[in-house]
Amino acid sequence: MTITEKILSAHAGKKRVSPGELLNVRIDLALGNDITAPLAIKAFKEIGAKKVFHRDRVVLVPDHFTPAKDILSAEQCKILREFAKTQRLTHFFEIGECGIEHALLPEKGLVLPGEVVIGADSHTCTYGALGAFSTGVGSTDLAAAMATGKLWFKVPESFKLIYYGKINPWVSGKDLILFTIGDIGVDGALYQAMEFCGEAIQNLSMASRFTMANMAIEAGAKNGIIEPDEITLQFVKPRTKRPYRIYRSDREARYVEGREYNVSKIFPQVALPHIPSNVKDVREIGKIEIDQVIIGSCTNGHLDDLRMAAKILKGRKVAPSLRLIVIPATQEIYRQALREGLFEIFLSAGAVISPPTCGPCLGGHMGVLAGGERALATTNRNFRGRMGHAQSEVYLSSPAVAAASAIRGRICHPEELVKKQ
Amino acid sequence: MKIEGRIWKFGSDVDTDAIIPARYLNQSDPKELAKHAMEDERPEFSQKIRKGDILLAEKNFGCGSSREHAPLALKAAGISCVIAKSFARIFYRNGLNLGLPLLESSEASEAIQEGDRVRVNLTTGQIFDLTQKKKFFAKPIPAFMQELIGDGGLIRHLRKKGLK
DSSP: OOHHHHHHHHHTTOSOOOTTOEEEEEOSEEEEETTTHHHHHHHHHHTTOOSOSOTTSEEEEOOSSTTTOSHHHHHHHHHHHHHHHHTTOSEEOOTTTOBOHHHHHHHTTOSOTTOEEEESSGGGGGGGGGTOEEEEOOHHHHHHHHHHSEEEEEOOOEEEEEEESOOOTTOOHHHHHHHHHHHHOTTTTTTOEEEEESHHHHTSOHHHHHHHHHGGGGGTOSEEEOOOOHHHHHHHGGGOOSOOOOOOOOTTOOOSEEEEEEGGGOOOEEEOTTOTTOEEEGGGSOOOBOSEEEEOHHHHOSHHHHHHHHHHHTTOOOOTTOEEEEOOSBHHHHHHHHHTTHHHHHHHHTOEEOOSOOGGGGTSSSSOBOTTOEEEESSSOOOTTTTBOTTOEEEEOOHHHHHHHHHHSBOOOGGGTOSOO | OEEEEEEEEOOSOOBHHHHSOGGGTTOOOHHHHHHTTTTTTOTTHHHHOOTTOEEEEOSSBTBSOOOTHHHHHHHHHTOOEEEESOBOHHHHHHHHHTTOOEEEOHHHHHHOOTTOEEEEETTTTEEEETTTTEEEEOOOOOHHHHHHHHHTSHHHHHHHHTOO
16 A cells, blocks of 8 residues: 555545545544634534543644735634634634744644544645555545544556656755646646655655645645655654554555656756646756745744745845745744844845745735736645736746845846855 | 525635635624625625526636635525536535535536526436536435435534434
């Protein structure tokens, strides 16, 4: 069996499962945010449920339109706050301890290898980077999971993606996943489990692994997953006292499809409007001037991402009239970036630093685009109107490319500014 | 279970931001969401839609976010059924959970045109284009799912059955 099949079978109380099989799966953690949880809470009440299945295992994170951008958003947050209070939820993250859910949960040790996590947010697939099965669902499914601690799933077929070779300077997990989506398309792994493996993955930092698993949904996948190794354990161990289990795919595990990528041939990538699969090598896109750069999101708001951006921004200034918005993904990342002096670098460069929020990624607040404007963002989606006006454009890249482009005022390769990484 | 309506035709990879832009997600009132369904793609959609209309698309309909507001907005706007070559996974689950019938048919997706009158039989999976007088077949919707759709979605279905 594959790692995905093993985790699902263990949570369904079965010895063996195969793709296509329907399972009733035990959920370790169920997550909702300020957009999706209000509908789930309404549904939860409508089914007549009184108590959540476990008060430690339902997590609510108001992170999308927070700090509340308007009255309606504040009302949504209030629904979460009151539900968390009546249900005595252990994990409700209010402003001050909040963060972008998919960076926050791993950081707090709330998701561990071998677990099954569902979240009413499509980027819930991020936790696959820890060797967990995690997937996005809608509000109704979240309601059912909150009430029963279980949810039905069809066992997905697995798609094996092997990355080998030496990674190039300025290339990160973001470039590898953009390249992959460019190769297989936005429905290239529809309904499937994307299993990322190979020596190049083993050499990736935890931050880069989270980025890759995070964007599995952008290829249509049900989940993205990486087998845990030493790097995973180094991340997990100091964050939890709970037991967890490491699963690995069998040698004879069956895959519906496979791809191999020589990463020494992959250079910094950019996704052009209006679909994440419209990917090109940054050196081949010509002169594209930009109005705004966003460095942040559940995809690339990690400390490593901010460090990379700071390395390029240090001693430099953003292009005149360009707006650079930096968004540390969690309170802890924010504090650490401050301690390391990264904020000084960002501020001197002319950036504005936002509190942790999903904000501009989905055109919510903190950097919405006007008609005709163009942004380069380290986020995950560049659909038409994603960041604001229907006539605006979003380009996607790594933090390194985003930082360099903020200086130049046009999308560029970091080596144009800094010779050596 | 039979449905009849006019076709609104869309292309491939229609994303959830196109179905309902995130700027309207600071609330979840179906009527309010319906006013903005497909707004950026087809600004006239919410005004010109008639109850019972059918949405037709190519591959990967509903890709992107997990927002259940997407099928909710379409349903509240009056869409009675979505026919596509394929659906994005989360949208598919959300649609059925809300009682919005979803059918997969490549042939129908290619042949049926904007404005055609179409009759859909969920029990047999038959899609009949009354304008072109052509028949297509999708996989039928199983009886239990038709019952769920008839009840108005998973939540109402569970409540009716008196299950927790």
